Amino acid sequence: MAINTTYDPTSTAQALAEQFVSGRQTMLTNQTNAAAAAAKGLSTLGSAISSFQSALLGLTGANKTIAANSAIFSDTTAATATATAAAATGSYTFFVERVATAHKVSYSGLTDFAGSGSLTLGSGSNSFTLDLSGKSNWTVRDLAAAINGDTNNTSISASVITTGSGVSELVLTAKNTGESNAITLKPSDPDNAADAALAAKFGTANELTEALDAVLRVGSEGGTPITQPGNTFNVIDGVTMTLTKAQATGSTPLTLTVAADSSKTTANAQAFVDAYNKLKAALDALVNPADPASGSQAGAFAGDSGVRALRDRLVSIVRNTGSATLAGFGITGGRDGLLSLDSTRLTKALAANPKGLDSLIGSTATGSASGIAAQLDSYLKTWSSSVNGQIQSRKAAVSKLQGELATRQTTLDRQYDSAYARYLAQFTQLQSVQSSMSYNTSLFDALFSSSKD
Template sequence: MAITSPTYDPATTAAALAENYVAARQGIQTTQLNKANASTKALNDLRAAISSYQASLFALATTPSMLAQSATFSDVALGSATATAAATPGSYSFFVEKLATASQVAFSGVSSSASASGSLVVEMNGAPSFTVDLDSADTDGIGGMSVREMALAINAAPDNKGKVSASIVTIGGVAELVLTSQSTGTASAISLDVSGVTDAALQAALDPSKKRTLVSGQDAVIWLGAQGTGSKIEQATNTFTNIEGVTMKFTKAQAVGETPVTVTVAPDSTATTANVQKFVTEYNKLKAVIDAMVDPGDPADGKKPGVFSDDGGVRVLQTRLVSILRQAGTSSLAAYGITAARDGSLVLDSTRLNKQLAADPDGLDTLIGKASSISPSGIAGNMDAYLKQWSSQVNGQIKQRLEANDRLQVQLGVRQQELDQQYNSAYQRYLKQFTMLQGLQNQMNSNSSMLDALFGEKKD
């Protein structure tokens, strides 16, 4: 009777045994590598969150005050206004006599020039402003200079820099060259010096005597108070900043005898609340990122712990931010409606905020302070100073932790190579052993078959 030996694949068996040989060490290695990778990602996320918060603190430093002011026109058809915190509440009357306008002139009957050469000088308020090189005006390469090419040459003149815009308007089949100043006021008046133009027909068409004024450049005339009896203000633009902290843009002139427009400057509670809410929101964003990283998790609910749940340093960061808020006095923040919820995040009571601002309008700015690099102050200054210990690209905590994590990952890479070598050595050893064993079994099966053939049956 033949002996049946178990069949197997030496390679598969060797691989399974080699994996089992390094399994415990590979498990530790994989766990450490996954944790190192997770730490790198978390540290970069933390860096981004801190940088974003610091950016919001510096943006706050460029704002004169969290207390916003508004400026409104009694007749919005006449213009609009904005106010900064530097504006003093009150009402101001203005009469809009004239609006500033930009000079616009036209030249009719300008035809294409057979010889594009010479130069054209564009003057503003009678003084040379820039020169147009007509020698290079031919852009299509067919010779001469079309009216369109001349307009393009004016717009592209190196010293124009947007001072004058040239365009072509065709009326009844006749092309007109229209020049428009990009600034307003009497100083914007446009004229041409054609003495350098070599083409006689073009020179004649652009002669100053042929100029038609479409719009005269004029200065704005505004009266503080009534027309004729108030204080007269003249300037080249329609944007006025004569009241500290207030910018007014007038868009329509008034008729003689009309009632002056009133500009009212007053506290803007909506904008002020938005400013304070932004401070609260930006802090809560950073807090949420840190809280998630140090969260201990809840095995009962299947909630995994945060990446830094066992990291004392990040927990110190978490508690330090809270203590900085309290250093300035929790009662002071609470007085302005900024309090802590049960989870530690900040919440804002706008009613309480505006009530306290009415009683102490400067107190909140002093309390929150500035994250200035020159003279930091208040909560914002202390926050930024502490966070720099983490975010500094020179010796910050995050930089040092990332470098240490990089070194650990290099070491883990070396260990992985060693484990791979151990696996390969074990695999080759097991493969050799089981290949030999398979050979012996095959030989035994062959011998068994031969014996069975010789003695397995009786012969007649």
């Protein structure tokens, strides 16, 4: 009878080596997958918290409030305005006598000239020195580029206009408005012949736009004037006004109306609700248990009491049970912990208590943190802080674990390779022995078969 030697030593050795490490490999794979899921979950958690904190800062940071006021001029072509929640509501009248303008001049008849001397240019108290001795020949465009490219130039811009006759004019424009910011161009050293000769090439400046201060009169055309270099006025607490066009003599004064802006307040409240719900949904997904019925996978922190406590703490903060609550302003929480906004209820509550929502939600501004916003931000920082926050410490622990698991995997791979090599050698030798036995058996069969015949 022939001996079966048709099995493959390689596949046999591979199967036995895999069986040798199977239990430990399964455990190690599960631990590695869990660590990877935790690392990914921590990144998701960190991003969700960071996004909420940014949104909260945008709504309740320095000079930010949920409640909003509007400031509207009767003629928005002459002036515009904005108001913070701190602005006192009411009606004001002004007359725009003049808007501030930036000085603009041109120098005509300039031709190419040899580099020599230096100029001092500027606007108001901001000036810089332009040394032209380092270049043998200058064109008007070279000069404009040098002015714009000077690192010490913070006050003027230069451009070139070519007239119909082909002559180039250098145009200088002040970056700031007002009489005090008039453009100057002079030799750096009047006693230096090269500087004086250079300045003389420019001749007298053509004034294209006069440097003027803005003049705003209180009440009427004959009211008290308020004069300043710029067109932005902050003469009413919490209100910023920007002048855009002077009124003609005899025109009706402008009326500025400062009032509560219910639509903007509602939008801010909705933004708060949306930002909170986005964070809450992210936390729900991270702690969600597996559902075999629907086939959904468990969240990265399904069994993590710390992350679950984080979610529950946020819910308890927004569901404050004091005398004033978000529900009183139309912001209510459902059974799932998500918030919703009733804009009609909000508008009615604000009409009765205009500052109530801001006092309740509060601020995250440094030095004046208060209310729900401060509680949320302060608690979330125990997780998001880059110094000693829980996310940072958890990431460090997971990273350390992943390193240890990688080392264990390397060790297990070596054990697999060793077992595979051992089994391969054994079954290769066994196959060789079986082949020899099969050959000898065939010889005996042939021998005895011949003797019988």
